[in-house]
Amino acid sequence: MQDQQMFDVAIIGAGVTGASVAWALAKYDLRVAVIEREADVAMGTSKANSGILHAGYGAPTDTLKTKYNVMANPMFDKVCADLKVPFHRCGTFVVAVRDDEMDYLNSLVAQAARNKVPVELITDSKRIHEMEPELTKNVKAVMYAPTGGIVSPYELNIRLCECAAMNGTTFLLESPVERIDTHADRFTIETAREQLEARYLVNAAGLYSDSVEQMVGLDTFTISAWKGEYILLDKGAISLNHVLFPIPAKQSKGILVAPTTHGNIIVGPNNILCEDREDVATTTDGIWEIIEGGDKLVPNLPLRKVIRNFAGLRAKADCDDFIVGPTKVRGFFNAAGIQSPGLSSCLAIGVDIARMLGEAGLPLRPREEYRGEIAEAFRLREGALDEVDKTIKQDPRAGQVVCRCEMVSEKEIVEAIERPVGARTLDGIKMRARAQSGRCQGGFCTPKLMKILARELKMPVEQVTLKGEGSRLLFGRTKDLPSEAS
Amino acid sequence: MKEVATDVAVIGGGPSGLAAALEAAKNGVRVLVLERDFELGGILQQCIHNGFGLRYFKEELTGPEYAQRFINQLAGTNIEVLRDTMVVDLKPDRSITAVNKSDGVVMIRSQAVVLAMGCRERARGAINIPGDRCAGIFPAGLAQRFVNMEGYMPAKSVVIVGSGDIGMIMARRLTLEGAKVNAVVEVLPYAAGLIRNRVQCLEDYNIPLHLCHTVTHIHGKDRVEGVTISQVDDKWRPLPGTSRYIECDTVLFSVGLIPENELSQKAGVALSSTGGPVVNELCETSVPGIFAAGNVLQVHDLVDWVTLEAQRAGNNAAQYVKDSAKGPTERERIKVIPGDNVGYVVPQFVDHLTTDTRIQFSFRPKAPDQNAQTQIESGGSVLLKRKHPHVIPSEMINVVARLDPAAVKNEEITVRIVPQPQKEAQ
Numbered sequence: 001m002q003d004q005q006m007f008d009v010a011i012i013g014a015g016v017t018g019a020s021v022a023w024a025l026a027k028y029d030l031r032v033a034v035i036e037r038e039a040d041v042a043m044g045t046s047k048a049n050s051g052i053l054h055a056g057y058g059a060p061t062d063t064l065k066t067k068y069n070v071m072a073n074p075m076f077d078k079v080c081a082d083l084k085v086p087f088h089r090c091g092t093f094v095v096a097v098r099d100d101e102m103d104y105l106n107s108l109v110a111q112a113a114r115n116k117v118p119v120e121l122i123t124d125s126k127r128i129h130e131m132e133p134e135l136t137k138n139v140k141a142v143m144y145a146p147t148g149g150i151v152s153p154y155e156l157n158i159r160l161c162e163c164a165a166m167n168g169t170t171f172l173l174e175s176p177v178e179r180i181d182t183h184a185d186r187f188t189i190e191t192a193r194e195q196l197e198a199r200y201l202v203n204a205a206g207l208y209s210d211s212v213e214q215m216v217g218l219d220t221f222t223i224s225a226w227k228g229e230y231i232l233l234d235k236g237a238i239s240l241n242h243v244l245f246p247i248p249a250k251q252s253k254g255i256l257v258a259p260t261t262h263g264n265i266i267v268g269p270n271n272i273l274c275e276d277r278e279d280v281a282t283t284t285d286g287i288w289e290i291i292e293g294g295d296k297l298v299p300n301l302p303l304r305k306v307i308r309n310f311a312g313l314r315a316k317a318d319c320d321d322f323i324v325g326p327t328k329v330r331g332f333f334n335a336a337g338i339q340s341p342g343l344s345s346c347l348a349i350g351v352d353i354a355r356m357l358g359e360a361g362l363p364l365r366p367r368e369e370y371r372g373e374i375a376e377a378f379r380l381r382e383g384a385l386d387e388v389d390k391t392i393k394q395d396p397r398a399g400q401v402v403c404r405c406e407m408v409s410e411k412e413i414v415e416a417i418e419r420p421v422g423a424r425t426l427d428g429i430k431m432r433a434r435a436q437s438g439r440c441q442g443g444f445c446t447p448k449l450m451k452i453l454a455r456e457l458k459m460p461v462e463q464v465t466l467k468g469e470g471s472r473l474l475f476g477r478t479k480d481l482p483s484e485a486s
Numbered sequence: 487m488k489e490v491a492t493d494v495a496v497i498g499g500g501p502s503g504l505a506a507a508l509e510a511a512k513n514g515v516r517v518l519v520l521e522r523d524f525e526l527g528g529i530l531q532q533c534i535h536n537g538f539g540l541r542y543f544k545e546e547l548t549g550p551e552y553a554q555r556f557i558n559q560l561a562g563t564n565i566e567v568l569r570d571t572m573v574v575d576l577k578p579d580r581s582i583t584a585v586n587k588s589d590g591v592v593m594i595r596s597q598a599v600v601l602a603m604g605c606r607e608r609a610r611g612a613i614n615i616p617g618d619r620c621a622g623i624f625p626a627g628l629a630q631r632f633v634n635m636e637g638y639m640p641a642k643s644v645v646i647v648g649s650g651d652i653g654m655i656m657a658r659r660l661t662l663e664g665a666k667v668n669a670v671v672e673v674l675p676y677a678a679g680l681i682r683n684r685v686q687c688l689e690d691y692n693i694p695l696h697l698c699h700t701v702t703h704i705h706g707k708d709r710v711e712g713v714t715i716s717q718v719d720d721k722w723r724p725l726p727g728t729s730r731y732i733e734c735d736t737v738l739f740s741v742g743l744i745p746e747n748e749l750s751q752k753a754g755v756a757l758s759s760t761g762g763p764v765v766n767e768l769c770e771t772s773v774p775g776i777f778a779a780g781n782v783l784q785v786h787d788l789v790d791w792v793t794l795e796a797q798r799a800g801n802n803a804a805q806y807v808k809d810s811a812k813g814p815t816e817r818e819r820i821k822v823i824p825g826d827n828v829g830y831v832v833p834q835f836v837d838h839l840t841t842d843t844r845i846q847f848s849f850r851p852k853a854p855d856q857n858a859q860t861q862i863e864s865g866g867s868v869l870l871k872r873k874h875p876h877v878i879p880s881e882m883i884n885v886v887a888r889l890d891p892a893a894v895k896n897e898e899i900t901v902r903i904v905p906q907p908q909k910e911a912q
Binding site: 461 | 487522570572574583585586587588589590591606607609610611612614616617618619620621622624625627628631632633635636637638639640641642663664702703704705707708709724748751
């Protein structure tokens with residue numbers, strides 16, 4: 001038992017940063033564990049963000065933000081193709097709508113040049129509107145970054161974890177870390193569920209990475225939580241070709257309007273400091289701030305097409321940059337303060353942490369029979385008709401539509417559950433198979449999904465949760481309540 | 487792939503699809519019903535309360551009973567039904583692509599199509615109610631399904647947002663199952679659903695209805711813990727100093743229904759501002775040979791009217807098939823315009839007007855009124871009047887009219903709801 005719980009590397013946090021580290025380490029012949037407090041991976045910042053691959057012009061040249069963003073950006077094509085992650089290098093616009101914004105736009109062009117990021121300043125409004133017909137007529141100029149794009153953030157996170165799991169990585173979910181004991185050559189990590197040992201420890205705990213660092217006696221940074229609220233519009237609400245950023249506000253990149261990889265439109269985020277690191281509630285003021293912000297770029301957003309509002313928290317370190325690398329505690333590495341452009345940088349952070357672990361003495365021997373590709377899964381909504389027909393003949397569940405809005409079959413739901421690090425909750429199904437993410441938001445398919453989850457996981461329907469412990473949907477059978485009350 | 491040919495394909499086997507199919511079949515044409523669920527009857531199957539059929543059957547039936555009356559009639563017909571079958575595509579030439587477990591992909595060639603897909607509930611996001619996204623937030627119809635069909639309780643202590651009919655019916659249903667309904671919160675100054683539901687589902691059970699109120703925040707990390715509600719002004723903005731917290735574990739939304747026309751749009755069917763297809767007096771959409779009826783066309787408050795509307799659509803679809811040899815007919819395009827205090831009118835066009843044409847106008851008032859009358863007008867003269875002791879947006883008004891083609895001026899008809907003249911009103 002003791003031996004089974006001894007790992008070469010333990011990664012705390014299964015957000016997209018921890019997932020990238022696990023993915024990068026999966027190439028090597030190592031025993032790796034990922035420890036996550038939630039019931040699924042990708043449950044924090046990584047599932048509630050803009051889903052943008054930044055080109056890399058946004059931060060000053062000498063920052064880690066720029067280093068990793070510029071390093072990671074070209075990696076996305078291959079990784080997303082290998083792991084079947086929805087990704088589209090559609091290009092991004094920074095849009096100036098007033099003359100007094102031109103100075104900023106020009107300074108951004110200069111910064112892009114320093115960061116060696118290709119951009120083009122376009123002032124011909126006819127050309128701009130040919131490229132982006134829905135953009136406001138007030139546009140003065142745009143900075144076009146062709147290497148920017150959009151990526152499905154939670155699917156990237158999940159697929160990185162799947163790839164790691166396919167190569168032997170252990171995922172410990174619903175396991176908040178409660179205590180870490182530091183020894184000369186290893187750490188003992190106590191979670192709410194188990195105890196394990198690891199020679200190296202990577203802190204990718206996001207909003208709680210400062211608390212995790214304190215568990216090994218360090219106190220090198222403080223995290224503050226900055227809320228970003230979003231609204232999501234239905235497919236077909238409007239058609240956009242690029243990610244549209246405004247001239248940024250002081251604290252963030254401003255309220256953007258962008259297509260998502262699944263054909264929706266996302267508008268947001270604002271940037272509000274939160275005392276509570278769990279506070280992902282949306283607010284009336286915030287939603288209006290987003291609508292007004294988005295309206296400056298794309299006038300008359302079809303608000304009747306809004307299907308959801310949500311919020312995420314950015315984990316911002318007090319140094320305002322990423323914190324990546326070894327610490328004074330032997331074997332303890334930080335991958336912390338990964339706010340924007342964190343999603344755009346994660347792959348490079350993962351690879352660089354792996355390199356640094358190697359330099360610190362971790363033997364990086366290539367894994368025999370490394371599996372770096374995930375097979376294309378059946379998607380009813382995307383398949384050619386003869387292929388769909390053939391698949392249904394082999395597996396009738398492919399012909400049973402469970403989610404009508406996103407056209408998801410039972411086969412896809414079952415696969416989302418059966419995959420490595422598979423779905424255990426309704427939110428898990430939603431992220432992996434898209435059921436409940438359409439315009440009815442689960443109004444029709446929720447009971448069907450609960451039955452499938454219960455059947456596949458061999459548990460009573462009442463025990464199915466939205467997102468883990470404490471989030472059951474049902475209180476029991478009908479006719480039970482009055483007796484319960486007495 | 488399986489290939490099927492039919493005369494009239496009916497998409498949806500709820501009350502609308504069933505009535506359309508039965509009526510079409512009476513014309514001796516081949517009819518195929520495509521139903522996505524495992525059984526026919528649609529949402530009626532989860533509406534186990536009574537009150538259905540008072541107009542059509544002159545009896546008080548439950549939803550499943552009302553549906554069964556039509557399902558039983560299928561036995562005497564040659565109507566074909568494909569259950570568990572999802573239509574994935576519809577083309578302007580009325581060809582349909584569907585999938586199911588046993589046949590795989592089914593390609594259907596059909597001479598006419600009746601759209602009868604019904605509607606969906608407006609979700610929380612569509613009305614931008616802020617707060618947490620935890621378990622315990624349901625559309626009212628989903629809660630209804632859990633309780634009435636699946637046999638599970640999704641709630642113990644409830645706040646209902648919106649006073650639509652399903653919400654009020656669920657207030658009563660959950661109360662009967664032992665849950666406590668703390669409040670129904672309605673942004674309008676009157677209940678959004680039928681008066682009888684306000685009386686029988688809320689007042690009879692002492693469930694508080696807070697008019698001119700909205701939920702400004704849903705609280706709860708994992709499961710709902712409570713809501714903050716506020717009074718609103720006439721623009722639905724929360725009034726400062728009026729907010730209060732209500733503890734609950736469940737929030738239901740009953741804030742309106744939206745016709746489900748994503749499929750219709752694939753065929754190029756033009757939609758009106760209410761989300762349903764633009765139709766003429768035959769229930770025919772902008773695409774020739776594609777008809778629409780029931781909640782996919784306009785959200786109804788009584789299923790009886792769905793049946794009547796769908797029977798016309800089904801009959802007209804069959805006529806379309808029989809007349810197809812004659813070639814396309816000219817459309818007159820007389821525009822039907824919603825006038826004073828009328829939110830919308832179906833049909834939006836009258837295309838074939840003769841002295842014998844019976845036109846069914848369905849419409850809703852924008853605001854409640856008393857001692858009102860409907861006036862159908864053209865060119866400044868009143869063609870038809872109908873008195874109403876009271877009108878309310880939740881109750882659809884149906885007026886059947888025969889209009890004199892000679893009296894229609896400028897190819898326009900206007901439907902208005904105006905006060906009754908004083909002496910007539912008394």
